Amino acid sequence: MEVAGNQIRVQSIVQDGKVVVPPQYVQPPETRPQRNVEKRNNNYIPTPPVIDLSNVNFVHEQLERACQEWGAFHVINHGVPVELLDEMRRVSRSFFENCSMDQKLSYACDPNSPASEGYGSRMLVASNDNVLDWRDYYDHTILYPFPAETHPSGPTFRPITVKELLDRKVVAEYSDRMNALAEKLLGLISESLGRSSSCIKDVVGEFYQNITVSYYPPCPQPELTLGLQSHSDFGAITLLIQDDVGGLEVSKDGEWIFVNPLCDAIFVILADQTEIITNGQYKSAQHRAITNAKHARLSVATFHDPAKTKTISPAFDPPKYRPVMYGDYVSSWYTTGPEGKRNMDALVL
Numbered sequence: 001m002e003v004a005g006n007q008i009r010v011q012s013i014v015q016d017g018k019v020v021v022p023p024q025y026v027q028p029p030e031t032r033p034q035r036n037v038e039k040r041n042n043n044y045i046p047t048p049p050v051i052d053l054s055n056v057n058f059v060h061e062q063l064e065r066a067c068q069e070w071g072a073f074h075v076i077n078h079g080v081p082v083e084l085l086d087e088m089r090r091v092s093r094s095f096f097e098n099c100s101m102d103q104k105l106s107y108a109c110d111p112n113s114p115a116s117e118g119y120g121s122r123m124l125v126a127s128n129d130n131v132l133d134w135r136d137y138y139d140h141t142i143l144y145p146f147p148a149e150t151h152p153s154g155p156t157f158r159p160i161t162v163k164e165l166l167d168r169k170v171v172a173e174y175s176d177r178m179n180a181l182a183e184k185l186l187g188l189i190s191e192s193l194g195r196s197s198s199c200i201k202d203v204v205g206e207f208y209q210n211i212t213v214s215y216y217p218p219c220p221q222p223e224l225t226l227g228l229q230s231h232s233d234f235g236a237i238t239l240l241i242q243d244d245v246g247g248l249e250v251s252k253d254g255e256w257i258f259v260n261p262l263c264d265a266i267f268v269i270l271a272d273q274t275e276i277i278t279n280g281q282y283k284s285a286q287h288r289a290i291t292n293a294k295h296a297r298l299s300v301a302t303f304h305d306p307a308k309t310k311t312i313s314p315a316f317d318p319p320k321y322r323p324v325m326y327g328d329y330v331s332s333w334y335t336t337g338p339e340g341k342r343n344m345d346a347l348v349l
């Protein structure tokens with residue numbers, strides 16, 4: 001089993017052929033995944049809405065509803081070439097499946113710093129007693145303009161082979177497209193609240209973007225584990241693509257709802273700062289990832305966040321949330337852990 005800086009990579013546990021999950025990955029009974037289907041007395045299972053962004057006559061109405069009821073939705077006809085989504089999935093998967101563990105560990109993230117760029121496995125650094133997620137990840141921190149030859153450090157910018165250079169081009173184009181789409185969506189979401197298109201973006205300011213590729217190896221006991229614990233994202237807006245395996249769930253009215261993978265669509269997740277700015281009219285979506293015994297699963301989440309020094313407060317009166325410096329919010333998230341939406345709850349007036 002490969003260990004770097006105290007971090008075991010889940011993929012190496014699986015490669016060791018374990019048939020039971022090590023105890024540190026076993027969730028307590030109350031957070032284990034369950035199928036909701038048996039609890040229902042009818043067959044109706046809600047699914048997050050699919051919004052066609054080319055449908056200009058209805059898009060605001062649909063966004064308003066989706067943001068109020070779900071805080072998360074698929075978008076189609078989003079303007080990002082589907083080939084680019086496929087390429088991004090391909091280059092991301094290739095890192096996990098075509099590199100040796102030694103090659104991957106040469107890109108290891110800093111195990112002592114939360115959310116540092118590179119290859120890792122643990123979302124939270126501080127709390128050693130937390131149950132671990134059944135997930136490895138590769139985190140790209142994107143600094144604009146991309147690619148920045150002068151980027152000071154970080155695995156994405158180490159000397160690279162020609163193949164990696166091609167892959168980097170894919171990530172660069174993907175990053176630009178996601179940035180533009182995130183800005184467009186925040187504009188439409190602002191308009192859906194009857195405000196100018198720049199209302200939310202004006203408070204967020206310049207985007208800081210992170211692209212996290214999550215890789216969930218097959219799990220011998222999926223009923224005991226989570227790929228990623230329940231959380232809401234701490235930034236402004238997240239754009240996620242996944243492969244066709246499926247495993248993302250969003251919480252709605254106290255139930256976990258499976259998000260069907262739609263390969264041409266992009267899944268939009270409202271994050272905490274948007275909940276604060278909209279004064280709770282639109283809520284950030286609590287979500288998690290479940291595992292399965294047969295197939296590795298891949299997702300690519302692109303986070304769009306304010307600068308750490310930015311103070312975020314509601315753009316509507318009377319305010320229902322305390323203003324918060326974004327950097328303080330992130331530190332608290334990483335030190336106390338997400339535990340659903342407890343960091344948001346602490347800001348409610």
Ligand SMILES: O=C(O)CCC(=O)C(=O)O
Pocket residue numbers: 212214228233240242247248287288289298299301
């Ligand atoms: O893998 C997924 O579908 C969820 C990923 C996610 O929630 C995250 O990276 O924060």
